[in-house]
Amino acid sequence: MTSRPRQVELAFDPAAIDRKWQARWEQDGLHKVSDDDPRPKWYEMTMYPYPSGDLHIGHWYAMAPADSHARFRRMQGYNVLHPIGFDAFGLPAENAAISRGIHPYEWTISNIDNMRRQLRSLGASYDWDREVITCLPEYYRWNQWFFLKFFEKGLAYRAKAPVVWCPSCQTVLANEQVLNGTCERCGTEITRRDLEQWFFKITEYADRLLDFTGLEDWPDKILTMQQNWIGRSEGVEISFDISAVRDSDGAALEETEIRTFTTRIDTIFGVTFIVLAPEHDLVPKLTSAKNRQAVDDYIAKARQTSEIDRLSSDKEKTGVFTGSYAVNRLNGERVPIYIGDYVLTTYGTGAVMGVPAHDARDFIFARKYKLPIRIVIAPIEWDGKELGDAYLGDGFMTNSGAYDGMTNDEGKTAIAIDLEKKGWGSRTVSFRMRDWLISRQRYWGTPIPMVYCDTCGVVPVPEADLPVLLPQDADFKPTGESPLAANHDFVHTKCPKCGEDARRETDTMDTFMDSSWYMMRYLDPHNEDEPAGPKVLKQWMTVDQYTGGAEHAVMHLLYSRFFTKGMHDMGLVDYDEPFLRLFNQGVILGADHEKMSKSRGNVVNPDDFVGKLGADAVRCFLMFIGPWDQGGPWSDVGINGTARWLNRVWDIAARDADKLGDTSVNADVVRDTNRLLHQTIRKCHNDLDRFKFNTAIACLMEFTNHLNRVWADASIDAETWRECTSKLLLLLAPMAPHMTEELWEMNGHPYSIHQQDFPTWDDDLAAEDVITLIVQVNGKVRDKIEVSVDIEEKEAQALALASPRVQPYVQGKSVAKTVYVPGRLVNVVVE
RNA sequence: GCCGAAGUGGCGAAAUGGUAGACGCGCCGGUCUCAAAAACCGGUGGGGGUGACUCCGUGUCAGUUCGACUCUGACCUUCGGCACCA
Numbered sequence: 001m002t003s004r005p006r007q008v009e010l011a012f013d014p015a016a017i018d019r020k021w022q023a024r025w026e027q028d029g030l031h032k033v034s035d036d037d038p039r040p041k042w043y044e045m046t047m048y049p050y051p052s053g054d055l056h057i058g059h060w061y062a063m064a065p066a067d068s069h070a071r072f073r074r075m076q077g078y079n080v081l082h083p084i085g086f087d088a089f090g091l092p093a094e095n096a097a098i099s100r101g102i103h104p105y106e107w108t109i110s111n112i113d114n115m116r117r118q119l120r121s122l123g124a125s126y127d128w129d130r131e132v133i134t135c136l137p138e139y140y141r142w143n144q145w146f147f148l149k150f151f152e153k154g155l156a157y158r159a160k161a162p163v164v165w166c167p168s169c170q171t172v173l174a175n176e177q178v179l180n181g182t183c184e185r186c187g188t189e190i191t192r193r194d195l196e197q198w199f200f201k202i203t204e205y206a207d208r209l210l211d212f213t214g215l216e217d218w219p220d221k222i223l224t225m226q227q228n229w230i231g232r233s234e235g236v237e238i239s240f241d242i243s244a245v246r247d248s249d250g251a252a253l254e255e256t257e258i259r260t261f262t263t264r265i266d267t268i269f270g271v272t273f274i275v276l277a278p279e280h281d282l283v284p285k286l287t288s289a290k291n292r293q294a295v296d297d298y299i300a301k302a303r304q305t306s307e308i309d310r311l312s313s314d315k316e317k318t319g320v321f322t323g324s325y326a327v328n329r330l331n332g333e334r335v336p337i338y339i340g341d342y343v344l345t346t347y348g349t350g351a352v353m354g355v356p357a358h359d360a361r362d363f364i365f366a367r368k369y370k371l372p373i374r375i376v377i378a379p380i381e382w383d384g385k386e387l388g389d390a391y392l393g394d395g396f397m398t399n400s401g402a403y404d405g406m407t408n409d410e411g412k413t414a415i416a417i418d419l420e421k422k423g424w425g426s427r428t429v430s431f432r433m434r435d436w437l438i439s440r441q442r443y444w445g446t447p448i449p450m451v452y453c454d455t456c457g458v459v460p461v462p463e464a465d466l467p468v469l470l471p472q473d474a475d476f477k478p479t480g481e482s483p484l485a486a487n488h489d490f491v492h493t494k495c496p497k498c499g500e501d502a503r504r505e506t507d508t509m510d511t512f513m514d515s516s517w518y519m520m521r522y523l524d525p526h527n528e529d530e531p532a533g534p535k536v537l538k539q540w541m542t543v544d545q546y547t548g549g550a551e552h553a554v555m556h557l558l559y560s561r562f563f564t565k566g567m568h569d570m571g572l573v574d575y576d577e578p579f580l581r582l583f584n585q586g587v588i589l590g591a592d593h594e595k596m597s598k599s600r601g602n603v604v605n606p607d608d609f610v611g612k613l614g615a616d617a618v619r620c621f622l623m624f625i626g627p628w629d630q631g632g633p634w635s636d637v638g639i640n641g642t643a644r645w646l647n648r649v650w651d652i653a654a655r656d657a658d659k660l661g662d663t664s665v666n667a668d669v670v671r672d673t674n675r676l677l678h679q680t681i682r683k684c685h686n687d688l689d690r691f692k693f694n695t696a697i698a699c700l701m702e703f704t705n706h707l708n709r710v711w712a713d714a715s716i717d718a719e720t721w722r723e724c725t726s727k728l729l730l731l732l733a734p735m736a737p738h739m740t741e742e743l744w745e746m747n748g749h750p751y752s753i754h755q756q757d758f759p760t761w762d763d764d765l766a767a768e769d770v771i772t773l774i775v776q777v778n779g780k781v782r783d784k785i786e787v788s789v790d791i792e793e794k795e796a797q798a799l800a801l802a803s804p805r806v807q808p809y810v811q812g813k814s815v816a817k818t819v820y821v822p823g824r825l826v827n828v829v830v831e
Numbered sequence: 832g833c834c835g836a837a838g839u840g841g842c843g844a845a846a847u848g849g850u851a852g853a854c855g856c857g858c859c860g861g862u863c864u865c866a867a868a869a870a871c872c873g874g875u876g877g878g879g880g881u882g883a884c885u886c887c888g889u890g891u892c893a894g895u896u897c898g899a900c901u902c903u904g905a906c907c908u909u910c911g912g913c914a915c916c917a
Binding site for chain 1: 832833834835836837842843844845849850853854855856857868869870871872896897898899911912913914915916917
């Protein structure tokens with residue numbers, strides 16, 4: 001409350017104008033989108049918000065530029081669908097509800113009411129009849145419907161697995177929701193649990209998800225992140241012989257081999273040990289009586305180790321010997337079998353062959369436990385000495401029997417082929433991505449439509465019985481078990497198959513289920529028979545432009561791609577990518593260049609600025625700060641500049657053009673003004689097309705400045721003035737929809753400015769006839785001369801050399817050559 | 832550690848390999864005013880010079896080029912992602 005920034009005084013009342021036009025547009029249904037429209041369609045979607053209760057400046061930063069772009073497309077002649085909805089299920093509603101003793105439904109719906117009002121204050125061109133709210137049965141019944149379809153197709157399955165658990169949220173999480181070993185939502189360190197849960201088989205689509213050919217314009221960053229997340233590795237699964245191992249009774253084991261996965265089969269002759277994950281099934285059987293105690297202790301310790309520590313790559317590599325040996329079939333060597341927690345049970349086969357000479361982790365492990373290190377890929381210029389570190393590069397095969405002398409690349413293929421012939425292994429592909437765990441032990445989500453019957457097993461709820469309603473009266477406080485399990489009426493049901501007593505599944509679905517298909521529901525939000533009708537799907541999908549934050553790279557954006565491909569394969573839709581183009585906006589920061597947070601006290605409340613300066617000023621300032629994909633700091637004083645400019649636009653557009661007499665009109669200035677108009681239209685159009693709002697606004701500012709100058713000396717005629725000001729309003733309309741509508745009306749144009757065509761330009765009129773020719777000597781600028789745009793090279797060179805400011809630099813020196821860039825410069829190279 | 836993006840005035844930034852700093856903020860000066868605010872006009876990268884001018888300048892160091900903020904290589908810094916994935 002100390003140094004209050006000086007306040008811009010406006011010549012108009014933005015708040016009144018905002019209200020006036022928002023009401024009028026609403027009343028006229030200006031933003032209603034018809035399915036029967038002859039114009040080409042453009043589906044432009046922005047990621048729907050979570051109804052946290054308040055539309056903060058980050059929401060504005062996501063929504064306002066997106067709306068401006070949609071408006072721009074509309075003026076270009078497209079039938080634009082730019083819908084909005086609410087991602088209304090999820091933990092925060094429950095947590096907030098628990099702490100306040102209010103039902104999640106009440107909390108969510110009242111937040112939505114408030115945010116709807118705030119979204120309207122932004123002047124966004126949403127068709128509210130298409131609004132989607134995911135926590136309503138009209139919506140989530142289709143989650144259940146899709147779940148049944150995926151189940152039928154074998155893409156949804158139930159399995160016991162070591163899943164991620166958040167002790168604070170008291171629920172399992174998907175792998176994608178773990179950040180550095182902590183819960184993505186609350187930051188609590190995660191643990192693991194062995195639970196039976198529902199999964200979606202996203203891994204079955206791993207290869208297809210890596211194929212980005214159907215995506216026209218996605219940021220490389222997102223594609224890279226998805227690629228890394230999926231983590232495809234080509235390698236070989238090779239087994240080691242354990243048929244010689246005997247159990248405590250001296251009997252042979254049921255299993256005769258250990259399967260391992262490697263990407264470096266060329267190093268197979270360098271194997272000096274095997275390491276199994278502590279959780280590996282074979283561990284108890286392979287552990288000798290003598291080593292039992294040490295192994296059990298190690299496993300117990302591994303269990304206690306936190307996920308963060310366990311996953312840290314800096315951690316010391318530890319392990320214990322099981323007492324058993326396996327045989328490397330390629331050279332008949334016996335190697336010790338260890339367990340070690342640097343081997344993950346969830347990747348590959350949960351077992352690795354230890355090649356210390358050529359793997360950094362195995363190297364450290366071998367040093368620690370004094371295991372032999374045998375070089376089998378000779379480094380280029382290797383002096384035959386011991387290695388100080390694992391050698392990971394290429395080289396020639398050595399100590400590798402028949403393969404000696406091959407390059408390791410050749411060796412890779414040769415060994416793989418031989419292994420396959422002998423049946424000891426096969427080429428295979430491993431993925432880092434795991435199946436999508438969708439069960440949640442929480443209340444505020446879509447009930448999973450499954451029933452457990454003692455006689456029939458797992459039985460899907462028949463489609464006709466959907467939706468399985470989320471009971472209103474559940475005790476939703478988290479206990480670690482789903483709150484629905486405590487609801488007697490919900491749990492106890494009849495088996496759809498045999499009619500006997502049965503129990504319902506009490507877990508709910510991950511909310512990323514909701515967002516995996518919401519783009520379809522906007523097309524047909526009131527359809528009671530299907531998620532969306534085939535006719536509207538055909539007409540609108542896929543989404544032409546999607547905008548939103550990059551934080552969803554490997555969650556929502558990956559899930560929805562998978563979901564779409566699944567639907568495609570079931571014949572439910574005929575496209576297999578949901579979003580053709582993607583644009584990620586950056587993050588809006590506090591004035592201190594830090595992330596906004598209450599504890600820092602740098603949070604900006606948009607409502608304050610909207611009330612004083614108007615929605616248009618806030619919209620334009622957010623777009624003017626910098627490139628949209630870059631984000632940037634908010635500035636309480638910076639916005640005054642944008643407000644001042646809009647005020648000047650107001651002033652200019654409100655002037656009476658007839659006050660410009662003929663007496664001082666200057667034909668050159670009229671021509672220059674016309675040229676600038678056409679250049680401005682061109683630049684503004686091209687910038688808006690590519691989301692470069694900051695430079696689009698800058699060029700409109702330049703045009704505004706020019707108009708002010710020519711008004712001051714009355715050097716242009718009234719007609720030109722009217723032409724320029726009305727085009728200026730049209731160019732600005734997508735970004736400042738309220739005040740341009742008001743000025744449009746004041747100037748006697750027909751309602752609405754937002755239904756007009758975006759101005760077009762004429763390249764001939766935009767072309768310069770005089771240019772500034774840069775004259776350089778050895779690349780340094782020495783003079784600038786005004787010349788005709790179509791000047792000949794010879795003449796340009798002559799003018800350059802004749803320049804008195806160039807003369808001193810060329811005098812007495814020989815001109816080696818001159819470089820002429822038409823319309824740009826002449827560079828004289830001397831000596 | 833690996834992958835990716837980015838380093839330009841006091842600040843946000845702009846520049847198809849061709850005038851570095853458009854546009855805006857802030858600041859300085861002026862007009863208006865009793866005064867201030869607002870508004871408007873002018874100035875504003877740094878050094879030197881009364882001046883016309885001149886030298887330096889886009890993270891650092893090399894390179895390619897007639898010419899590099901832009902391309903190449905190495906390094907430094909910041910941010911984002913992944914992080915024992917065999």
